[in-house]
Amino acid sequence: MNYQKPAAICEGAPARDGPCDSHRIGTFVPSELQAVEEAVRSQGVAIRRMRLDDIPGVLELVAQLFEESARPSRREVYKNVRWGGPGNLVAQDGSGSLVGFYLCTSYAEGVSLGVMMGVARRMAGRRLALALERRSFLETMAFGSRLRYGGVRPDNFRSLHVLLNQVGYVGEEFVVSPDPALSRILITLPQTPRAYVAESRWRSWASWSSASAIQT
Numbered sequence: 001m002n003y004q005k006p007a008a009i010c011e012g013a014p015a016r017d018g019p020c021d022s023h024r025i026g027t028f029v030p031s032e033l034q035a036v037e038e039a040v041r042s043q044g045v046a047i048r049r050m051r052l053d054d055i056p057g058v059l060e061l062v063a064q065l066f067e068e069s070a071r072p073s074r075r076e077v078y079k080n081v082r083w084g085g086p087g088n089l090v091a092q093d094g095s096g097s098l099v100g101f102y103l104c105t106s107y108a109e110g111v112s113l114g115v116m117m118g119v120a121r122r123m124a125g126r127r128l129a130l131a132l133e134r135r136s137f138l139e140t141m142a143f144g145s146r147l148r149y150g151g152v153r154p155d156n157f158r159s160l161h162v163l164l165n166q167v168g169y170v171g172e173e174f175v176v177s178p179d180p181a182l183s184r185i186l187i188t189l190p191q192t193p194r195a196y197v198a199e200s201r202w203r204s205w206a207s208w209s210s211a212s213a214i215q216t
């Protein structure tokens with residue numbers, strides 16, 4: 001396969017936002033947030049910012065989805081909710097049960113880092129992972145982040161699937177660790193409206209209506 005990172009995603013660190021960029025982002029983000037909201041609403045789900053009282057539910061979901069060595073501590077989750085910025089999110093179904101989460105750290109220097117995410121098994125296959133990632137991306141972009149970092153385990157095929165088939169790009173660097181569980185494919189994405197639009201595969205919202213839960 002001859003695959004190249006789309007040119008707009010290749011932008012290096014974008015210039016710190018001048019008034020023009022801020023204005024563009026100020027008008028771009030609300031309409032894109034609305035598109036994400038409508039897509040998840042069609043799946044009977046709502047996404048909102050994570051609160052401190054969500055922490056027990058998030059830890060419960062983490063315990064269901066991650067092996068013990070990969071689970072963050074209560075303190076780490078607390079730090080993200082308290083100081084990590086607006087990219088920390090939860091997804092709830094119609095009955096208010098927590099069905100997804102996104103942990104993210106946003107730095108004052110205009111950088112944000114996707115730390116960890118999860119979607120409840122009973123909601124698998126509805127593209128909630130993508131919705132959480134996109135909303136966190138938009139929220140931190142509105143907050144001032146211009147560069148997004150993330151990492152994925154090379155054996156996490158579902159995450160790789162989401163990145164390649166839905167975002168359109170998997171990563172640019174493979175960091176190998178003697179402990180395979182710590183090896184990561186690193187991804188860097190500019191946080192600009194142009195780059196967001198360029199990562200266009202996930203923008204075909206029409207396909208969302210056909211997404212349905214997978215019975216596990």
Ligand SMILES: CC(C)(COP(=O)(O)OP(=O)(O)OC[C@H]1O[C@@H](n2cnc3c(N)ncnc32)[C@H](O)[C@@H]1OP(=O)(O)O)[C@@H](O)C(=O)NCCC(=O)NCCS
Pocket residue numbers: 065066115116117118119120123124125126127128129130156158159161162165214216
């Ligand atoms: C990775 C993860 C977040 C994906 O969540 P999701 O909302 O189900 O993602 P999607 O709905 O986009 O599904 C991704 C693809 O995998 C498929 N898939 C998801 N769960 C599946 C399952 N249990 N069995 C078979 N296929 C599955 C989907 O059909 C989809 O393929 P498609 O785009 O061809 O339809 C979720 O599986 C998860 O929480 N995994 C455990 C924790 C983890 O690895 N987190 C990410 C790293 S921090």
